[in-house]
Amino acid sequence: MRIKSRRTRKELLTSLLFVLPGVLLTIIFVIYPVINTFWLSFNKWNGVGGSAVTWVGLENYTKVLTSEKFWNSMLNALYFMIGGFVVLMPIAFGMALLVTSKMKGTKFLKASYLMPVMLGTTAVGLMWKFMLNADFGVLAQALRGLGLGDWVINWLATPTVNIWCVVLVNEWMYAGYNMLIFAAGLVAIPQDIHDAALMDGCLGLKKLFYVTVPMCKNMFMVFSVTCITGCLKAFDIVYAMTGGGPVETSATPAILLYSQGFQYKLMGRSSAISIFLLVLGLILSLFLNNVVFKQEKN
Numbered sequence: 001m002r003i004k005s006r007r008t009r010k011e012l013l014t015s016l017l018f019v020l021p022g023v024l025l026t027i028i029f030v031i032y033p034v035i036n037t038f039w040l041s042f043n044k045w046n047g048v049g050g051s052a053v054t055w056v057g058l059e060n061y062t063k064v065l066t067s068e069k070f071w072n073s074m075l076n077a078l079y080f081m082i083g084g085f086v087v088l089m090p091i092a093f094g095m096a097l098l099v100t101s102k103m104k105g106t107k108f109l110k111a112s113y114l115m116p117v118m119l120g121t122t123a124v125g126l127m128w129k130f131m132l133n134a135d136f137g138v139l140a141q142a143l144r145g146l147g148l149g150d151w152v153i154n155w156l157a158t159p160t161v162n163i164w165c166v167v168l169v170n171e172w173m174y175a176g177y178n179m180l181i182f183a184a185g186l187v188a189i190p191q192d193i194h195d196a197a198l199m200d201g202c203l204g205l206k207k208l209f210y211v212t213v214p215m216c217k218n219m220f221m222v223f224s225v226t227c228i229t230g231c232l233k234a235f236d237i238v239y240a241m242t243g244g245g246p247v248e249t250s251a252t253p254a255i256l257l258y259s260q261g262f263q264y265k266l267m268g269r270s271s272a273i274s275i276f277l278l279v280l281g282l283i284l285s286l287f288l289n290n291v292v293f294k295q296e297k298n
Contacts, residue, residue, distance in 0.1 A: 034278070041271035047261065060272035069248055070273070073256045076163045080231035080252070083167035089223060092175050093216075096182035097208075113176035121173070125240025128169045132156055156242050159249040163242075166250060170237050174230075178223055185219030186212070221293035228288070229281050253277055 041061070044054040064070050095113055099106045116124060131138045134154040143151050156162045189212070197203075197211045213220075235254035238244060244251035244259065251259070253273060261270030 037271045038275055040268055041275050043268045045267045046265040047267045048265075056268065060268045061276070064269060064272045064276065069251065069256060070253070072249070073251045073253045076250060076252050077231050077234065079163050079167050080170065080234050081228060083164075083171055084227040084231060085224075087168070088171040088175060088178060088227070089220075091171065092178035092223070093182045095175060095179040096186055097212075099179065100183050100186045113179055115176070116173045117177045119173075121236040122240045124169065124173050125237050128165075129156065129241045132165060156250075157246050159246075162246075162250045163238075166238050166241050169241065170234070173237070178226075181223055181226075182216060182219050185216035189215045217293060221288060224288050224293070225285050228284050232277050232281050 040053075042055060042057055044056045044060075045051065095109070099110050099113070119127075130136075132140075132155045134140050134152055139155075140152045143149060153161070155165050193211060193215065197207050202211060233254050234252045235258065238250060238252050238255055239258075242250040244255035248256065248259070254277075257270050257273045257277075260266045260273065
């Protein structure tokens with residue numbers, strides 16, 4: 001018994017040593033920054049080392065929640081979510097159906113769909129920024145060539161239009177990535193279920209809505225969580241295309257967080273925005289997991 005106890009302790013110690021690096025990295029780069037940001041959200045600080053940190057209580061949260069710019073950024077994040085569920089989800093799912101089918105050319109389709117993701121967000125943003133330029137952009141030149149010059153506007157400088165341009169570019173870029181999520185669910189459906197559906201005469205759209213989509217419920221949950229959290233923290237594609245302008249009309253919460261903290265030196269207010277986004281993301285994720293995609297208990 002004593003030998004067995006020593007062996008158990010040795011195995012436990014070995015397991016802990018393997019887990020320790022991951023735990024330390026999580027504490028240093030995740031838990032500590034969140035705690036520090038939460039504390040900083042109740043203070044006023046200009047971000048310069050050694051400068052005074054002044055306790056202001058809920059002042060930062062009050063100013064954030066009463067700011068028109070903040071709610072405009074949340075509206076832009078909502079546009080991203082609408083684009084994600086209305087445009088990106090059906091396109092990505094349709095692409096997944098194509099690449100997992102038995103049709104020819106699926107390898108070419110896979111490479112084509114994943115190419116935008118491999119380009120990098122900044123590269124994609126700058127590419128589309130030049131393509132949408134009202135003076136020399138491809139789209140503007142094409143419209144003028146078709147005699148539709150009156151349709152040409154400064155798309156990236158027109159409020160509401162600019163954020164929707166960024167949203168659609170974002171969907172174009174990440175369609176291939178989300179295709180992989182749905183493709184993983186489609187290939188995991190047992191062949192027996194397909195055969196049973198065939199024997200019952202369940203084919204075409206009927207099979208899609210009554211068999212395929214329900215069997216991919218977990219994949220839709222994964223997509224929904226990643227979509228919502230991704231929309232709340234959308235930064236790089238917006239910054240590359242519009243910089244949040246003009247006059248922060250296309251700013252997302254992450255853009256506003258950056259400008260408040262690093263341009264206006266309001267680190268406390270920036271921290272308050274980040275904590276608000278963290279809490280909102282957790283609430284929406286829990287809602288999706290426990291209400292919308294609630295797992296049935298046996």
